[in-house]
Amino acid sequence: MAFSSTAFLSTVRTLPAQVPLLRPISLSTPLTSKLFVCKHPISALRSTGVSSLTNHLNPARLVLKRKASMTGVVTDKGKGDIKVFDSEEDLAVSLAKYIANISDKFAKERGAFTVALSGGSLIKSLRKLVDLPHLSSVDWEKWHVFWVDERVVPKDHPDSNYLLACDGLLSKIPLHPGNVYAINDALSAKGAADDYETCLKHLVQNQTLAVSESGFPKFDLILMGMGPDGHVASLFPGHPLVQENKQWVASIENSPKPPPERITFTFPVINASAHIAVVAAGASKAHPVHVAVGDGQNPDLLPVQLVSPEGELAWFLDKEAASKL
Numbered sequence: 001m002a003f004s005s006t007a008f009l010s011t012v013r014t015l016p017a018q019v020p021l022l023r024p025i026s027l028s029t030p031l032t033s034k035l036f037v038c039k040h041p042i043s044a045l046r047s048t049g050v051s052s053l054t055n056h057l058n059p060a061r062l063v064l065k066r067k068a069s070m071t072g073v074v075t076d077k078g079k080g081d082i083k084v085f086d087s088e089e090d091l092a093v094s095l096a097k098y099i100a101n102i103s104d105k106f107a108k109e110r111g112a113f114t115v116a117l118s119g120g121s122l123i124k125s126l127r128k129l130v131d132l133p134h135l136s137s138v139d140w141e142k143w144h145v146f147w148v149d150e151r152v153v154p155k156d157h158p159d160s161n162y163l164l165a166c167d168g169l170l171s172k173i174p175l176h177p178g179n180v181y182a183i184n185d186a187l188s189a190k191g192a193a194d195d196y197e198t199c200l201k202h203l204v205q206n207q208t209l210a211v212s213e214s215g216f217p218k219f220d221l222i223l224m225g226m227g228p229d230g231h232v233a234s235l236f237p238g239h240p241l242v243q244e245n246k247q248w249v250a251s252i253e254n255s256p257k258p259p260p261e262r263i264t265f266t267f268p269v270i271n272a273s274a275h276i277a278v279v280a281a282g283a284s285k286a287h288p289v290h291v292a293v294g295d296g297q298n299p300d301l302l303p304v305q306l307v308s309p310e311g312e313l314a315w316f317l318d319k320e321a322a323s324k325l
């Protein structure tokens, strides 16, 4: 079912530094000999287990609609669907289903599904996508995978979001290697951001990527984690990049979260999406969640409060992250 991880990596991640676009459309150019192998072998098909329900939320504050494995769902126009799960395991099961449904819709409607990933614990929460039924039912051939943000390090570096996604997901699903859009890690942060933006423009032109009314690329789905300080992508509290409204992809050389050099989608691109899911688990996320979707206060605006897609917003929270709601 899945292809060889070594073949996948050798195709996607070893392009020479000068190749301007990120997808390996210039495979006539010889690849370098340096390969690395994903830590995990192609996954065996595993079965899922869904744990039972308990309502931990205060019904006076949240209007609950029961769903399997979920403690509650609140729909607040502007804040999105807030889904709270008993456990991160339940969250992962539901997240996989949500992604599979959106993938199905766009694969049928547009013949392509464009999805952008952040780094961090999100990738672990995507693990159920490689379980049945999704592994066999999702139309992986239609997937085009991007990064909302990336650390400007070699792709085999432990800090690489590409490597994280490869190990946790990409090597386990039968994607077309040409549809995985990694950064050019041989460039400076500024060069890599410009290069990625050029790549997106090319994909808008050839209609792989949709375009929003505002003229920004419109991803079918953006999947994002959130930091305990309320950052999303590599848009950090108080950083001027939070205000960027022209560039599609920006560089940052002084990220407060290491490593310092990164590239990131800007808010106009993030908010042009058809769907955004913000995924947060653990008590360290309770404060920014409280501020973004509850009545919590913070002296300064948190970047996560600026997530407001043209399309639909969904929050996938475990009960610890939702503990202040």
Ligand SMILES: O=C(O)[C@H](O)[C@@H](O)[C@H](O)[C@H](O)COP(=O)(O)O
Binding pocket: 118, 119, 120, 121, 122, 149, 150, 151, 161, 224, 225, 226, 227, 228, 231, 232, 233, 234, 257
């Ligand atoms: O590359 C990165 O650093 C990420 O894209 C970043 O935005 C991440 O998603 C959050 O920091 C949440 O990370 P955790 O889920 O690991 O807390």
